[in-house]
Amino acid sequence: MTEAGVQNRSVFHYPVRVFYEDTDAAGIVYYANYLKFAERGRTEWLRHLGYDHIRLKRESGLVFAVRRCAADYIKPARLDDLLDVRTKVTKVAGATIEMAQDIYLDDTHLVAVQVKLACLDEAGAPMRMPAELRQVLRGTE
Numbered sequence: 001m002t003e004a005g006v007q008n009r010s011v012f013h014y015p016v017r018v019f020y021e022d023t024d025a026a027g028i029v030y031y032a033n034y035l036k037f038a039e040r041g042r043t044e045w046l047r048h049l050g051y052d053h054i055r056l057k058r059e060s061g062l063v064f065a066v067r068r069c070a071a072d073y074i075k076p077a078r079l080d081d082l083l084d085v086r087t088k089v090t091k092v093a094g095a096t097i098e099m100a101q102d103i104y105l106d107d108t109h110l111v112a113v114q115v116k117l118a119c120l121d122e123a124g125a126p127m128r129m130p131a132e133l134r135q136v137l138r139g140t141e
Helices: 031-048 053-060 131-138
Strands: 006-008 011-017 063-073 082-092 096-105 108-120
Touching: 011 031, 031 053, 031 063, 031 082, 031 096, 031 108, 053 063, 082 131
Parallel strands: none
Antiparallel strands: 006 011, 011 082, 063 108, 082 096, 096 108
């Protein structure tokens, strides 16, 4: 696996260890927890780019919300596995970001997540992303 929080070309890698609380009685990761792992990957990717959620909200009033999410569960992860959440921007528009997030165990592809984020103001209304952020994100496509 790639070093924690490293961006290779256009893919950001984020390691996640599977804890007991992430699993069901059989020791297999509960399906909804993969979405939490993906969220952590997106959050740390944004922080890696220098735009954490607090800064964006404070400086521009921007917050993100998941508009659409689809997950394909290919193989299960188990207790104590060290997963690699790979995040890649696939499309940047004025008020949306589309991403592909793939979760791996070593070289085994476990889960594929497609997510579309909406940019909102603090009241929940659609908002264009600041031009500087849009430019940085387009550089990761």
